[in-house]
Amino acid sequence: MISMLNFVNQPQQPNMLVSLLPFIVIFVIFYLLLVLPAKKKQKKHQEMIESLKPGAKVITSGGIYGTIMGVKERTFELKVAANVKIEISKTAIAAVLNDKQNIEENK
Numbered sequence: 001m002i003s004m005l006n007f008v009n010q011p012q013q014p015n016m017l018v019s020l021l022p023f024i025v026i027f028v029i030f031y032l033l034l035v036l037p038a039k040k041k042q043k044k045h046q047e048m049i050e051s052l053k054p055g056a057k058v059i060t061s062g063g064i065y066g067t068i069m070g071v072k073e074r075t076f077e078l079k080v081a082a083n084v085k086i087e088i089s090k091t092a093i094a095a096v097l098n099d100k101q102n103i104e105e106n107k
Helices: 002-009 016-050 099-106
Strands: 057-060 065-071 075-081 084-089 093-097
Touching: 016 093, 057 075
Parallel strands: none
Antiparallel strands: 057 065, 057 093, 065 075, 075 084
């Protein structure tokens, strides 16, 4: 009978899942707030780059405005001035300018 009392009075071990629950919740919040939006932004940027064709007006991440003259596997040929062409990485394109933006910038 004494052995039964000792068994009943022993403190219970906390459940492993309960002890890991705060870490799981933090990981889920981290994923939803940081990883998921970054993936969406990266996918949108990749789709924008893939849709670019010669004649599109763009701005690079370095602030250079130009017109795409040629498309290669990993680079674009960008016309930045009369008789001035540069070759840039496809990932260096920050934004595509539409005609309305071009008109507003020239005013």
